[in-house]
Amino acid sequence: MQRKCLECGAEIRGRVDKKFCSDHCRNAYNNKVNKDSKNLIRNINNRLRKNYRILDSFPLKDGKTKTTRTRLMDKGFDFEFITNLYTTKKGTTYYFLYDLGYLPLENDYYMIVKRE
Secondary structure (H helix, E strand, O other): OOOEOOOOOOEOOOOOOOOOOOHHHHHHHHHHHHOOOOHHHHHHHHHHHHHHHHHHOOOOEOOEEEEEHHHHHHOOOOOOOOOEEEEOOOOOEEEEEOOEEEEEOOOOEEEEEEOO
């Protein structure tokens, strides 16, 4: 029984469990399979990555710093994309992107913190 490449249909030589004739065919096949279903996930991950880079761009002193909403938004920060929330015993809610978070303060100020 001859095995055929899943992408181009060419005969496959080599290992018994091989599915593609070349790296090119393997990449082309996986790109086609993942194109539509992964687009939403890719866009969300890009937004999370951008938000993380923005928070990381602020120099922290003793693991925290303060900034304004305007400065965050000028850099392109999107407040709708976070990875998790942390609520303290006092009821204060921190918004986190992985290990960097922010706490809304009064007068449109935000405290940026890094979780150890």
